[in-house]
Structures are given as C-alpha cells and as structure tokens.
Amino acid sequence: MTYTRETDHGTPAAIATGKSVTLTIDGQAVTLPEGTSIMRAASLLGGSIPKLCATDSVESFGSCRLCLVEVEGRNGYPASCTTPVAEGMVVRTQTDRLKKLRRGVMELYISDHPLDCLTCGANGDCELQDQAGAVGLRDVRYGYDGATNMGQAKDQSNPYFDFDPSKCILCSRCVRACDEVQGTFALTIEGMGFDSKVSASQGEGFLGSECVSCGACVQACPTASLIEKKVVEVGTPDRAVVTTCAYCGVGCTFRAEMRGEELVRMVPWKDGKANRGHSCVKGRFAWGYAQHQDRILNPMIRASVSEPWREVSWDEAIAYTASEFRRIQAKYGTRSIGGITSSRCTNEETFLVQKLIRQGFGNNNVDTCARVCHSPTGYGLSQTFGTSAGTQDFDSVMQADVILVIGANPTDGHPVFASRMKRRLRQGAKLIVMDPRRTDLVKSPHVEADHHLPLRPGTNVAMLTAMAHVIVTEKLYDEAFIRERCDGQEFADWADFVSQPARSPEAIEPLTGVKADEVRAAARLYATGGNGAIYYGLGVTEHSQGSSTVMAIANLAMATGNVGREGVGVNPLRGQNNVQGACDMGSFPHEFSGYRHVSDTATRSLFEQAWGVTLDAEPGLRIPNMLDAATDGTFKGLFVQGEDILQSDPNTHHVAAGLAAMECVVVQDLFLNETANYAHVFLPGSTFLEKDGTFTNAERRIQRVRKVMAPLNGYADWEIVQLVANAMGLNWTYDHPSQIMDEIAALTPTFAGVHYDRLEAEGSLQWPANDAAPDGTPTMHIGGFVRGKGKFVVTDYVPTDEKTGPRFPLLLTTGRILSHYNVGAQTRRTANTAWHPEDRLEIHPSDAENRGIKEGDWVALKSRAGETTLRAQVTERVAPGVVYTTFHHPETQANVITTDYSDWATNCPEYKVTAVQVMPSNGPSDWQRDYADQAKMSRRIAPLEAAE
C-alpha cells in the first residue's frame, strides 16, 4: 500500500430515512439519500469542493465559507456543508464568482498564518496548503504587517502531540471532534473575535487538562496546529498498512503509517467496523514499547533462577526447551507439564500453543488469561444461551434505549466503545450504572446516569435477583418472548424463586446498601424503556459468584425479551485484544476450539485424525490448579506465552511458590516480566507490528493483523512455537499464518468460513461464519438461541467467604485506568506514564480522615494474603468502606493483597472483593524491598564471553 489519505467526504453520511432525492451537480445527475449535504454529494461523485472547517467525522459547522456553491433559483452562495440536497436541485461548484469569493476567504486565512511551509511538520500533509492551491491563491492583498496571532507559545505538554496556536485557523474541528467523536468536551474556543483561541479546559496545558489524549483533535486538525510529535521528528509517512490494535477488546483498526520501516503514526481507520475511525490514547499513541530498550531480542537460558541469564542461539534455546520438557515428562509423567496461551497474541499463535500442548505434551494442561477475567462469561452464557460470547456488535448500542452498565468502566477500559455509548446517551438513551464506584459514566459532561446503584462489592447476584423480583412480581416480563424462545418450566421455576419476598429490593437493601426504591425504578426502566442493552465487565466476573452473575444477567435479558435483535443483548466487554479469540481457539483445559469438550469422542477424533496422535480425553489443569500441583510436586514444567501471571494473578505469594517449585519455566515475551524472574528459558517474542495473523474482538469480529516491519527478535511468535513443536518431533510445516487459519476453519464449525481471502475482501467477519452464515453473524440468537430454548437458571445469592472484620474492615476492589493496560508491560514503557506514574489507593474522605491519611500520603494496604504500600488518593469516587487501586505497576504488586477465593464454576479470582486495612506508612514494605532486590538479581544477564 502506498501512502494516500483516506477520502474525506466533508460531512457524515445522512441518517437513513429510506427516502432519496435526485439532483444535478456540475451537470452530473445523482441520486442520494435525503439529508446528504451538497458537499458530501459532490465528493461521492468524485469531486471536491474546497473546505476547511468541514470533515466527515463531525457534523457540519458552516464557518469557513470556503465551500460556497451556487444553486439555481436560490439567492446567494450557500455553504455546501450545511445545505442538504433537494429534489431537482441544480448545483454549480466552480464558477468565476465562486472562485473569487473563495480566494478572498483564503486570503484572510493566509494573512494570519505563518508562511513557513517548507519547514513545517505538516508540509505536504496540510489541508490549508492544499486548499490554497485549490482556490488558486497567488497573492494576499492585505500584506503581513498588520496584527496577527503568529508567534504564540506552543503547548508541548502532551507527550504525543504539540499545539501551536499560531497555526490554528479556528475552524473548531478539534473542539467538535472532542465533543462529538470522543465525548469529553475538553476543548473550547476561548475569547472573542481576533482574540479567539482554542483552549484545553480552562486555559490549561493539554496534559493538565481534561483532555484524554484520544487523538481525535489531532486527526481533525487541517493544519499543523495540532500535530503528532513523531511526524515533526520523522517527517510525513510514505506508506500505510491497515492493522488491528493490540490493546483492549474493542479491536480498533488503524492505518500504521510508515516511513520505510519506521512507524510514524497510528491513525484510526475510518472503515474499521469496531472503531469507526476513532481511537484512544493507547492505540493511537502508546506503541513506542515496540522499540523500547528493555526489549529482549536474544534467547536466554539458565539452569537455576539464582543464576544470571546466558544469551544463547535460537537453536540452543529451542533444543534446551524441548529436552527439558521431555526430561520432566519422562521423570514425572505426561501430565507434569503444561502451558498458558496469550490473549495478546494472534488467534493463529494461540491455536498453535494449545496444539503444542495437546498434540506434543500429550495432555490438556492448557489455560489462558481468560481464567482471571471472563471465564465466567464463557460458562454463564454457554449455560443460558448456548454460546460463549456476547450477543451484539458495537453498532448495536446506537439502537439501544436503555443501557445497563454493570461492573464495567468503559471510559477507562474500553474508551472507544465508551465514546459510541456516550454519543447514544447524548441522543437520549437512558442509563443505569450498577457499580460500587462513581465512575465517569455516572456523571460527566452531557452524560448522567438515570440510576446509579452503588452496591456493596460481592452482592451482584442479590441485586440482579432483586431486579428480577420487580420484573416478575410487577409482571413486566415479555410473556410472548418467553413462551416462544425459552423453556417454560425453567422460567416458571426461576420466576417462583425470584418472586419470594426474601429476594425483594427491600429485603436485600441491608446487603447491597442500595435503596430499594432506586432498585425498583431501575428494574422498571430496564424492563419497559424500549430496547434494553446490558454491558458488563470484570466487576461481574471477578467474584466468587461471577458465573452466577453472568447467568443472572442472561435471565434478566431473556425475561424482558432483550435478546436476538439490534439494540439489546448481553455484551461482555472483553479485557485484552484477543481474549475472545484465545477462548475460541481452545485455550481452556476442558475444550477444543469452538468450545467442544475434550471428552466428546466425535470432536476428539476429528483432531486426532488431523494431528495424527491420540489425544487425552480428560480435562487438564487450570492455572491455579497448575500452581497447586506445582507446590505439591506433581507439576514441574510450564510454557508461558505472552502472559505475566506473577503480576496479574491473585495471591502473588502463591503464584511465586508454584513457579519456584517447577524445574523448567519457559517464558516467551517482549520483556523480562515478573514471571520471568522464575524462568529458566526466555524466548524473545515479537510485537503485533512484526507479524501477520488475526485478532477477535469483543463483538466476535475477526480482523487482520498485518506485519509492517521485520521482527526485531528474528521470528514471529507463531514461528517460535513451531520451532519448539518441531524440536519435540511434531513436524509442523506452516509457512504463513493463513495456513494455520485454514486448519482452524477445517476443525472448527463456527470458523468454517473464515479464510484470509475472505477477510481481505470483507475487512472483517464476525463468527459464526460458515455455510449457515456466510457473511458472519453481527447479532446472535435471532429467531432462536444457539442451544435451542433459552435456559433460565436459578441463581441463589451466596455471600463470599472473604469477610470484613475488625482487623480488615474495608473492601478493596481493583481495576485499570485509561492510560495503562493490564500489568503495564507495554504502557509503562511509553509516555503514558505521564498520566499514571504509579498505582494509587482511592479512599473515601471519611475513611481517610479516620486514619489520619491525607492526599498523597504513603499508606500500608494489608489483607489476609499480604501487604504492600502505595500512596493515597482521597476521593468520593469510592463509597465509604470501599478502597480501590490499579495493578499496573510491579513496584506496588497489588496482587500481593488479593486472595485465593475464586468463582465457584471457573476459578476466576475474586479480585473485586478483598477485606483490607489501610494505615499510614513511611514507604515501601519489607516485602516490596525484598522483591525489588530479587527481581534485580533475577534479571542479570551474563556478559558474553570474548571470542578466541
């Protein structure tokens, strides 16, 4: 792909009314949807009316007056961006009078704009420059000696882009992009007339303002006023490759804009069906980790974790890995080793890791990080609906009338989707937020929840059952839907259960702490407010009743008929970029790709035939079971691709003990992560920029990842797994990931129609994509559930065993923030640390005052599992009795605090409920100091011996 800008039609597509009009533009007849602007119509005909304040990501504004046109029979010169097409209209876009008017407008702009084009960062990529050429500007009659806005100080506070007010033409595209696309409303035009100026928040620098650095303003800017620092540094790109972001489960597609092999910028792709041309600070800007100096590029081995690493050849590292795994199996048995697939790696790579384990290791000891996030989603939705995935695409939210957000903080965790949701809320959809914290969605500019249910952590099932109680006892359920689509007896049993007085909002108010009236009002709104859509996150799953909560959500959706069409549904917001795909690819120890149990003879035979081995029919070990078995001495070897279980998994002491008890831990990663402190082999991994493959996002959308540069470590991750497999005698012969996808398609019914040529042609496909659904499935369960009849499951509230008490009176809940991603391995190695240099503990002012804690104080955070220290942030975002922190920084190791309690069905850890005490502290704990010393020792790399 050579470099061309994406076409900008000037104004967005019209809202569909089903009607069209026919008009003539410059002699060409055209028929278009009613409501289309003349500017867009001309662009769709292949023309381009000069413009500056218009761009198709925001509504038209009509301020620059450059896009004037003549319309037969109308007086004056209307702006084509704000004038809709009309039946029989005759438009001229280029006449002598228009040329003169446009030149006059352009003269005024240029009279107050620096003429430093040759040294400007946007030279050659500047719409002002283009339009000056387009209108034939040759002279500025006003001269340059009058008052100007040139010479103003640049705002270079944002680590990723500069703001130069001297180059601003006050088109307000940035302000409108912040309002309409991002929905943050951080920018404004301050001052009046000649003194007008773009301003972030109240005249603050961009970094210190409310700006979330999503990049929408930079993308919208037609000049170099807002420009990426990297473009200033490197120059404009000369080619672009469309690929998929490697951060969260939204799965934004970007144009990786390159100069040679150097990545200049990531620009959100307008045709991307997940992100529709929008981005967040991580995907847009935080990719510098790919070239970070901490990246390990050579394989390393060591006999003991107390020794320094020794750099070796790939051949030696691979041979050592294979021989160690075979040695361990010979000594301790076939089931003594296992592996963990990565939700950050591609579908193809994940498929190969589980294949290596099932085919090569000869057991089913494979698990993935979904164990600690959305495994309850897989279980709960499989039980109730018959498939382990969300029901909708992201576009569906634009048809929702009532949005119920449970245990999710999308403005931080899934920011690009949150912007779509906020847009729908600004259009009038109602919002219910069920969350212990007062997240941004509860109240932020132009968005306010109609009901916030700040429930006590651990009481989700009680709360959802109380909502069901209201819906059933007040007969707000959809009887026709239930009769047609669900099992009637199961509904009757469930309705009887939830109707009991003990499950009423009034009865559970002492448990949840939420007023019964508010619960009743929220339940009535969800049941009767039109299309009801549920979006949920890890605040649902990471509990001892995570699976029950997912099933309680599914019950609510079925009872109200909110499944099986656009605008409704049950939508898990998946955490990592490919966590959906990792689950789809057979990463769980009990099932093959496509969620088929290993004990199913027909399925197993299919794989046995394809792979030429006999496969184990018994379920394997989950991650916590592997660690238990390791401490018991029966599990001795682990292959970990692209995960950092020591930092991300609960009860760090337990994880460390398990890893330390193993004889061979192999880590394949970009960096020497925390888990690698206990590793014996390190295989350097490749970034998403360095390989081909696919990711599957939270809407089941399979999208291409495309290689834009050669892997710095020498191999893509799938090639490394193939090397290990072949060293273990498996004789794999893949030349390209497309061949792996072909194998996946052949073995997985829901992926049967997924091949690279289809993905190239369609851009993306949502599974199931097969003969029954050749173009994929944007909305699931239309006309019937995958399992047949929808299954209502009785979900009894069982309180967690993690209790507060005199020594641990507060409840800790953990999560992530906008600027960082999970364990921070990537984002900590970017300038995103400007926003979040350390984990902090959010604590309510009353709890802080009771303990003598002030903003910024060091505090000790202690649970039954362990203790750490960090600094306090005193805030009313958390309720009294609840504290919150992130887990992005290994210096804090928030998971030293979290416990072994987990979901009853899946062992997903109970990250969201830990009883703790908080007290003032002087600084890092003894454990933190010891850990830092140990990590430093463990990361030593022996100097290479000089050649003879």
Add this chain to the structure above:
Amino acid sequence: MSDETEVMSTGDRLIYMANQIARNLAAQGEGEAVASTASHIAKFWDPHMRARIVALSAERPDALSPIAAQAVRAISA
C-alpha cells in the same frame, strides 16, 4: 472465618471448591444439585484432582457438605 492469615493446602482447597460448587447449586434441590455438582467436577477437574477429592472424602468424611459428599461418591462410582 477468623482474621488470621490463612493459607489453604491443596487438599483444603479441593474440599473448599467442591463445597463451593455444591453450595451454589443447592437451590436446584438436593437431587439435582448432587447430579450437577458431580457433573461439574467430572467436566472441569483433571483426573488427579478428582482422585484426590475422592480420597479426601474418605479421609475426612465431615469436611464435605452433604451435597458435595454425595457428588464425590457419584464420581467415584
């Protein structure tokens, strides 16, 4: 549970897990809950874990709840 630091042994953890499954399925009624608990353990626990819980149920007959104990008996049959 007391406020003292507690570290579960693997055996204790398996007993805890079996009881936790049983407790969450108890609302189905005893007969169905036993069958569902047994089915869950058979479907998701590896053979070594299953063998261990069967052995533990014999060693510590009071540690398992009635539903969990019946479920373990069912998978050992």
